[in-house]
Amino acid sequence: MNKLPVVTLRNLMIEGQKCIGLQYYPVKVVDLLMETLPDIRFDAQYNMRFVVNTEKTLDLIQGKFKGIAWINYKYFYRNKPLHPHSGGGEDFTPLKLKQQQDDVLNCCPADYVRLLETKRYSYSTARSYCRLFAEFASYFKDRPLHHIQEEDILEYVHRIVKSGKSISHQNQVINAIKFYYEQVLDLPSRFYDIKRPEREQKLPLVLSEQEVKRTLESVDNLKHKAILVTLYSCGLRISEVLALKPPDIQSDRMLVLVREGKGKKDRTTLLAPTTLELLRKYYRVYKPREYLFEGAPGKPYSARSIGNILKRALERARVNKPATPHTLRHSFATHLLESGTDLRFIQVILGHSSPRTTGVYAHVSNRYLRNVQSPVENLKLQF
Numbered sequence: 352m353n354k355l356p357v358v359t360l361r362n363l364m365i366e367g368q369k370c371i372g373l374q375y376y377p378v379k380v381v382d383l384l385m386e387t388l389p390d391i392r393f394d395a396q397y398n399m400r401f402v403v404n405t406e407k408t409l410d411l412i413q414g415k416f417k418g419i420a421w422i423n424y425k426y427f428y429r430n431k432p433l434h435p436h437s438g439g440g441e442d443f444t445p446l447k448l449k450q451q452q453d454d455v456l457n458c459c460p461a462d463y464v465r466l467l468e469t470k471r472y473s474y475s476t477a478r479s480y481c482r483l484f485a486e487f488a489s490y491f492k493d494r495p496l497h498h499i500q501e502e503d504i505l506e507y508v509h510r511i512v513k514s515g516k517s518i519s520h521q522n523q524v525i526n527a528i529k530f531y532y533e534q535v536l537d538l539p540s541r542f543y544d545i546k547r548p549e550r551e552q553k554l555p556l557v558l559s560e561q562e563v564k565r566t567l568e569s570v571d572n573l574k575h576k577a578i579l580v581t582l583y584s585c586g587l588r589i590s591e592v593l594a595l596k597p598p599d600i601q602s603d604r605m606l607v608l609v610r611e612g613k614g615k616k617d618r619t620t621l622l623a624p625t626t627l628e629l630l631r632k633y634y635r636v637y638k639p640r641e642y643l644f645e646g647a648p649g650k651p652y653s654a655r656s657i658g659n660i661l662k663r664a665l666e667r668a669r670v671n672k673p674a675t676p677h678t679l680r681h682s683f684a685t686h687l688l689e690s691g692t693d694l695r696f697i698q699v700i701l702g703h704s705s706p707r708t709t710g711v712y713a714h715v716s717n718r719y720l721r722n723v724q725s726p727v728e729n730l731k732l733q734f
Contacts, residue, residue: 565668
C-alpha cells in the first residue's frame with residue numbers, strides 16, 4: 352500500500368499577518384489541490400507556499416486533502432498559537448516563577464519564560480536568555496516583534512559585534528533571539544540566516560599547585576575555606592557546589608554526588624580525605640539544614656559571595672591573576688593531568704560530554720613539556 356504524501360503546516364507571520372505555511376514534496380495531485388486554495392502565494396524568505404491563517408481556511412485545507420494527503424499538525428499546534436498583537440514591547444507580561452520575583456524574568460513575554468520553564472532550562476541560562484532578549488526587544492521598542500525581519504536581526508547582531516562584545520556573548524544573543532522566533536512563535540529556522548562566529552580558542556587560566564595552596568591557606572573563616580576547598584578538590588562548577596546537600600557527601604564510598612550538573616546529568620566526583628575532614632568540622636559548627644552551604648537557613652549560598660571570597664583570598668595570598676571560582680575547576684583538571692591521570696577519567700569526573708572539551712587541559716599542562724629541552728640550550732649562550 353502506497354503511503355499518502357505529507358503536507359506539514361507551519362505558523363508564519365508575513366507582513367504582520369498570521370499565515371499558514373504549507374511544506375511538502377512536489378506531488379502532482381497535491382500541487383493541483385494547492386492551486387485551488389484561496390489566494391495561495393509563495394514566500395521566498397520561508398521558501399514555502401502560504402495562505403492567510405483563518406479558521407475557514409484551515410477547515411478548507413482539512414477538507415481538500417482528506418484521503419489524498421496526510422496533514423501534519425505537529426509544528427502548527429506544538430506551542431501556544433501567536434495572538435495578533437503579541438510580541439511588542441508594550442505587551443510584555445510580568446510573570447512570577449515559583450514565587451521568585453526577578454525583574455529580569457519579568458521583563459520578557461510570559462510565553463517566553465513559560466517555555467524556558469517547560470524545557471527545564473537552568474535558572475542562570477533562563478535569566479541570561481531573558482536579559483538578552485529584553486535588550487533586543489527594547490532596541491525595537493517602537494515595532495511589534497513579529498514585524499521584525501531578517502535584515503533587522505542581522506543589523507542588531509552586527510551592532511553587538513561592533514560594540515566589542517565577545518564571541519561567546521554574541522552567540523548567546525543569537526540563541527536568545529532564535530528561542531523566541533523558532534521555539535515560542537514556532538517559526539521555521541530559515542526565518543533568518545545568522546552566520547555563527549567561530550569560537551575563540553582561548554586556553555583556560557590555571558593556578559599552580561603552590562598558588563592554590565597559598566590561596567586556600569589564606570582563608571580563616573571555616574565556611575569560606577570549606578567552600579573553596581570543595582570547589583577545587585572536587586572539580587565542581589559553582590552552580591554544582593551551591594546545589595550540594597549533606598547527603599551528597601558519600602563518605603562511605605569517598606565520593607560526592609553531583610545532581611543535575613550541566614546538561615541535567617548526574618555524576619560522581621572525588622571526595623578527598625582532607626576535604627572530608629574539613630567538611631565534618633564545618634558541619635559540626637554550622638549544622639546546615641537543606642543545602643550543604645547555606646546563606647540564610649535553608650537557602651543556598653550566593654554565587655556572588657563565593658566570587659568575593661575567592662577574590663579576597665587571592666589578594667591575601669598575593670596571587671596576581673584574574674582567577675574566578677571556575678579557575679579552581681580548571682586548575683583541578685590540569686593538576687590531575689600533570690599527576691598522570693588519564694584524560695578519559697578526567698572527562699568523566701568533570702562531566703564533559705565530549706573529549707574535545709577535556710582535551711584543552713593538555714594544552715595548559717606541563718606534563719608533556721617537563722622532559723623537553725628548548726634548542727636555545729644547545730647554543731651555549733653567554734650573558
